[in-house]
Amino acid sequence: MRIVLDAMGSDTCPGPEVExxxxxxxxxxxxxxxxxxxxxxxxxxxxxGGAGLPIRLxxxxxxxxxxxxxxxxxxxxxxxxxxxxxxVGIDLVKSGQAQAFVTAGNTGGALATAFFRLGMMQxxxxxxxxxxxxxxxxxxxxxxxGANPMVQPxxxxxxxxxxxxxxxxxxxxxxxxxxxxxxxxxxxxxxDLVKAAFPLLQASGLNFIGNVEGKELFGGExxxxxxxxxxGNVLLKSSEAVARLITDMLKQELKSSPITMLGxxxxxxxxxxxxxxMDPGEYGAAPLLGVDGLVFIGHGRSDAHAMFNAVRVARxxxxxxxxxxxxxxxxEQVAALERxxxxxxKESV
Amino acid sequence: MRIVLDAMGSDTCPGPEVExxxxxxxxxxxxxxxxxxxxxxxxxxxxxGGAGLPIRLxxxxxxxxxxxxxxxxxxxxxxxxxxxxxxVGIDLVKSGQAQAFVTAGNTGGALATAFFRLGMMQxxxxxxxxxxxxxxxxxxxxxxxGANPMVQPxxxxxxxxxxxxxxxxxxxxxxxxxxxxxxxxxxxxxxDLVKAAFPLLQASGLNFIGNVEGKELFGGExxxxxxxxxxGNVLLKSSEAVARLITDMLKQELKSSPITMLGxxxxxxxxxxxxxxMDPGEYGAAPLLGVDGLVFIGHGRSDAHAMFNAVRVARxxxxxxxxxxxxxxxxEQVAALERxxxxxxKESV
Numbered sequence: 263m264r265i266v267l268d269a270m271g272s273d274t275c276p277g278p279e280v281e282x283x284x285x286x287x288x289x290x291x292x293x294x295x296x297x298x299x300x301x302x303x304x305x306x307x308x309x310x311g312g313a314g315l316p317i318r319l320x321x322x323x324x325x326x327x328x329x330x331x332x333x334x335x336x337x338x339x340x341x342x343x344x345x346x347x348x349x350v351g352i353d354l355v356k357s358g359q360a361q362a363f364v365t366a367g368n369t370g371g372a373l374a375t376a377f378f379r380l381g382m383m384q385x386x387x388x389x390x391x392x393x394x395x396x397x398x399x400x401x402x403x404x405x406x407x408g409a410n411p412m413v414q415p416x417x418x419x420x421x422x423x424x425x426x427x428x429x430x431x432x433x434x435x436x437x438x439x440x441x442x443x444x445x446x447x448x449x450x451x452x453x454d455l456v457k458a459a460f461p462l463l464q465a466s467g468l469n470f471i472g473n474v475e476g477k478e479l480f481g482g483e484x485x486x487x488x489x490x491x492x493x494g495n496v497l498l499k500s501s502e503a504v505a506r507l508i509t510d511m512l513k514q515e516l517k518s519s520p521i522t523m524l525g526x527x528x529x530x531x532x533x534x535x536x537x538x539x540m541d542p543g544e545y546g547a548a549p550l551l552g553v554d555g556l557v558f559i560g561h562g563r564s565d566a567h568a569m570f571n572a573v574r575v576a577r578x579x580x581x582x583x584x585x586x587x588x589x590x591x592x593x594e595q596v597a598a599l600e601r602x603x604x605x606x607x608k609e610s611v
Numbered sequence: 612m613r614i615v616l617d618a619m620g621s622d623t624c625p626g627p628e629v630e631x632x633x634x635x636x637x638x639x640x641x642x643x644x645x646x647x648x649x650x651x652x653x654x655x656x657x658x659x660g661g662a663g664l665p666i667r668l669x670x671x672x673x674x675x676x677x678x679x680x681x682x683x684x685x686x687x688x689x690x691x692x693x694x695x696x697x698x699v700g701i702d703l704v705k706s707g708q709a710q711a712f713v714t715a716g717n718t719g720g721a722l723a724t725a726f727f728r729l730g731m732m733q734x735x736x737x738x739x740x741x742x743x744x745x746x747x748x749x750x751x752x753x754x755x756x757g758a759n760p761m762v763q764p765x766x767x768x769x770x771x772x773x774x775x776x777x778x779x780x781x782x783x784x785x786x787x788x789x790x791x792x793x794x795x796x797x798x799x800x801x802x803d804l805v806k807a808a809f810p811l812l813q814a815s816g817l818n819f820i821g822n823v824e825g826k827e828l829f830g831g832e833x834x835x836x837x838x839x840x841x842x843g844n845v846l847l848k849s850s851e852a853v854a855r856l857i858t859d860m861l862k863q864e865l866k867s868s869p870i871t872m873l874g875x876x877x878x879x880x881x882x883x884x885x886x887x888x889m890d891p892g893e894y895g896a897a898p899l900l901g902v903d904g905l906v907f908i909g910h911g912r913s914d915a916h917a918m919f920n921a922v923r924v925a926r927x928x929x930x931x932x933x934x935x936x937x938x939x940x941x942x943e944q945v946a947a948l949e950r951x952x953x954x955x956x957k958e959s960v
Contacts, residue, residue, distance in 0.1 A: 331797075398856060408794055411802045445757055445844035453760045453841040476849030480856045489845075492802040495794035496842055497849050500825030504853040507747060507829045511888060515881035522881045528874025532864035539860060 264360040265576050269298030270325040270347040271367030272564045278366075280306045282569030287315040289570075290577060295360055297322045297351040322350040326371035328562070339374035348375040355555045356380055362556035362576040364547055366564040372557060373409055373550060380555040383589055385596045388413060389552035390421045391491070391559070392428065393498055394545040398482035401545065403429050403438075405486075407494040409550075415458035418442065418488045419466050420592065424551040425486035426468055427591045431582040432549075432575070438485035441474030443493060449473065455490060463488075467598065505540055546571030549579065556585055613709040614925050618647030619674040619696040620716030621913045627715075629655045631918030636664040638919075639926060644709055646671045646700040671699040675720035677911070688723035697724040704904045705729055711905035711925040713896055715913040721906060722758055722899060729904040732938055734945045737762060738901035739770045740840070740908070741777070742847055743894040747831035750894065752778050752787075754835075756843040758899075764807035767791065767837045768815050769941065773900040774835035775817055776940045780931040781898075781924070787834035790823030792842060798822065804839060812837075816947065854889055895920030898928065905934055 267283055269276040276298055283296045284307070293316040296303060300321045307317060324345040326338050338346050348367060352375050354360040365372050369391065377389060390406040403425045410417065422440045429438035442463055444452040449460060451473055463470040471484060476497075479487050489497065516526040526533070538544060546568060547560035556579055560572040579585075616632055618625040625647055632645045633656070642665040645652060649670045656666060673694040675687050687695050697716060701724050703709040714721050718740065726738060739755040752774045759766065771789045778787035791812055793801040798809060800822055812819040820833060828836050829850075838846070865875040875882070887893055895917060896909035905928055909921040928934075 396856075398859070411794055411800075443845060445760055445841050445848075451760075453839075456841075476845070476852030479849070480852035490802075492794050492805075493842060493845055496792060496825070496838075497845060499794075500828070500846050501849055501853045503825030503829035504850045505857060506826075507745075508854060508857050508885065508889070510747070511885050512881065515884050516878055518881060522878045525874045525877025525879070525881075529865055529871045529878060530874070532861065532867060532871045532874075535864050536857065536860050540857070 263577065263580050264293050264295060265573055265580070266295040266297060266351040266354050266360045266363045267569070267573060268347045268351050268363070268365035268367055269296050269303055270322070271365040271560070271562075272569065273562045274565075275366070276303055276306065278564055278566040278569045280310060280312070281566035282573060283307075283317050284310055284312040284315060285566065285570045286573040287312070287317050292316065293318060294573070295320050295351065295354055297347045297354075298325075299323060320350060320354065322347040326368050326375070328368050330368060330371060335368075335371055335374060339371060340378040346371075346375070348372055349379065352376055352379045352555070352557065355557075361580040362558065364558045364560065364569075364572045364576050366547070366560035366562055366569060366572070369408070369559055372559050376550055376553045376555065376557045380553045380557070383552055383554045383592060385592045386420055386424075386552040388417050388420070389550055390424060392425065392548040392551055394548050395479070395501070396539050397480050400482055401433070402479055402482070402484055403433070403486045404479075404494060404497070405488060405551065406491040407498045408491045410491040412492065413455070413490045415455060415462055418455070418459040418490070419462045419595065420552070421488045422463060422466065422468055422470070422486060423591050423595050424588050425488060427588045428549060428551065428584065429485045431584050431587050432579050433485075435485050437469045439471045439483070440468045440486045440488065441471055441478060441484035443479065443487050443489040443497070444473035444475065447473050447475055447478065465602065466595065544568075544571065546573070546575040549584070551588065556580065612926065612929050613642050613644060614922055614929070615644040615646060615700040615703050615709045615712045616918070616922060617696045617700050617712070617714035617716055618645050618652055619671070620714040620909070620911075621918065622911045623914075624715070625652060625655065627913055627915040627918045629659060629661070630915035631922060632656075632666050633659055633661040633664060634915065634919045635922040636661070636666050641665065642667060643922070644669050644700070644703055646696045646703075647674075648672060669699060669703065671696040675717050675724070677717050679717060679720060684717075684720055684723060688720060689727040695720075695724070697721055698728065701725055701728045701904070701906065704906075710929040711907065713907045713909070713918075713921045713925050715896070715909035715911055715918060715921070718757070718908055721908050725899055725902045725904065725906045729902045729906070732901055732903045732941060734941045735769055735773075735901040737766050737769070738899055739773060741774065741897040741900055743897050744828065744850070745888050746829050749831055750782070751828055751831070751833055752782070752835045753828075753843060753846070754837060754900065755840040756847045757840045759840040761841065762804070762839045764804060764811055767804070767808040767839070768811045768944065769901070770837045771812055771815065771817055771819070771835060772940050772944050773937050774837060776937045777898060777900065777933065778834045780933050780936050781928050782834075784834050786818045788832070789817045789819045789835045789837065790821065790827060790833035791819070792828065792836050792838040792846070793822035793824065796822050796824055796827065814951065815944065893917075893920065895922070895924040898933070900937065905929065
């Protein structure tokens, strides 16, 4: 197995990536591709004792930055000769030299590069960006968190199928519970999209538990939650912002007197564990689902620990043969849809 | 000035409402209508020393429960002879005997009752449910949080106008900053609705600062944030759920050892202040904007303190002549829209 790690992704790259590559090579004993400017990477790798490890540096002279967008980003993603670390890295997956690509870089850049270079999985209309939300008692696979601001009801079913396969194969959850994010738990609640997707999800053969709100999602009552990318992005960003607001307020308040400061010091192990639970780095990276290859995207703020976890998650996905499982689940869903369509046509004859 | 208080709204009604009425009558020295089953209310009022206060009990034999929905709710809201506490209370506003109605009951019920009995404000297409979000350094007026799962771009402009008047007149914010919730701060981000609303808000004459995400909203960078009711409801519910998740996890973790428990005990003043800041009861109630009368809706979990705050906020709105201000702002906006329309037509001739 070979995993490709984009050395130029995280906000403080390539430090965390080089360190994570060394940790991963030691932990897993398998070859790893580290993609970026060799001149910068080799001295760092050697200085940290990574010279003898099975880490293969792959030259990429260009990079997609957080500022790249629009046409510039599209060209960097699409051009055959693109030398960005994402393009070079994803081409290694495309050519079969590696089984998964991991980056903590520009999410839109990773999405576009994967879309143009790997193409879509057969039968999938739109790729979905996934996030693993920390929820009560574990985590929830949430998609789409921003690839598609607007989708069709059928897309939500495909997101659900792909998310459920991820929860089952990589997270080891049997018969994962799927929820449709809505403005109320009752059936019948929702905008036009949600109302149209509801019966399709009911007929999908998935373990669909119906509409869910924040309460059910963060309460750990679903393993997978689906929504359009506009709503998912609002959900992700606002959840992060609320968590930050509470944490900041608490810090501020705890500093307000010597007594509360002492209390905070004594309680610090509890705070640390909360921080760890809420830290996206603990989950490492989340998959981009629907493209024809395994791509994992981590948070821009990832440190070495987070990048190591990202490689770990990507390995789990390769070991579980996630790509083949998603493909076959999508094929089944497409076939079932066709059968239902034929039955409807027969009945109406 | 007379405020009407629905005695049968909160989850533990009518206790909190009776207590709040007594507190409010003492604090403000003005007559207050308390609407509900007189037989139940009078003994409670007298037992708590409220007999000599200017609290006028108004009989309402029926109630809208949290379970009422669909046709049943619509009938309770609309029928002329409806005896629900909401219908009786809102009729007092309609007839001019009172200037504002306050309830902690079924939000959909309050919305429907207000809509059918007060009607819409001239020029307003849709009513908007408002919430006051605790944000860094203060609060943000957020609308719509659920009255309209789907809206037109023009509705978002009206929500912005109404929200800005509320922020200015009741919260005393000069030239309130208005943001459009989107999946990215950059202009051009958004679904079709957001993209269409953006230029309308730019041309609205409001202090429109552009698209905002959770970071800006909870960071206190806007005074008013507008969105469709589906997105707003997801935002509200998920924010509450995240806050609850963090609080619950923290409680759990703090109990994990005697040391952290001691720390938590010492730090408890800080925790109390956070709880207070996040408590919707501190804001009392949020206005239903767009209907032709002042209606304030508090949280179902409101206690007497929250209900007292709700009456206080409603008084502020009456004193600031919120209704007239919103009406004239809407008229201006409608007139400006017509002028722009005429100019466009002239130019195209």
